[in-house]
Amino acid sequence: MISIDYQDRRPIYEQIVARYEMLILTGVLQEDEQLPSVRQMAQELSINPNTIQKAYSILEHDGYIYTVRGRGNFVSGSGSLMKNRRREWEDRLRDLLQEGKKLGIGRAACEKILGGIYENEGEEENAV
Structure with a gap:
């Protein structure tokens, strides 16, 4: 294996x-x-x-x-594993958002940037 x-x-x-x-x-x-x-x-x-x-x-x-x-x-258990990974991801995202605020990047700009990244990566929107 x-x-x-x-x-x-x-x-x-x-x-x-x-x-x-x-x-x-x-x-x-x-x-x-x-x-x-x-x-x-x-x-x-x-x-x-x-x-x-x-x-x-x-x-x-x-x-x-x-x-x-x-x-x-x-x-x-994969459920708890995925919850932990998602929590870690959200923590990293919060840190990035705080950094973005310090740089003067607002919500609309963040959404546009994130949307552009998803588009460029070929990801589909998933509701979670």
Whole structure:
């Protein structure tokens, strides 16, 4: 399920994190599904267990997985994960809006800028 691309310039732990994020967000890995142990993953990929542990620690910090002491690592609920990510996104957006206000950018200009970004990125409007 997880593989390492040795041509990729990113560190191995970042590749593992990115792959697990994708598998969790796309629903390939389900809520409460157990991940392979650190030792098992390290053996399968022929890499240092510390690399796997670092990736798992990042995934846990970011809310993708949780750890049960003595049992292993499990996929977090995608609903709570998405709520956390949305909350973080809204916090970043608030910071940007405050910065925009300091620069004299009003609401209409913000809406125009955001609309232009959506248009340029080919995104469709989604009601949330």
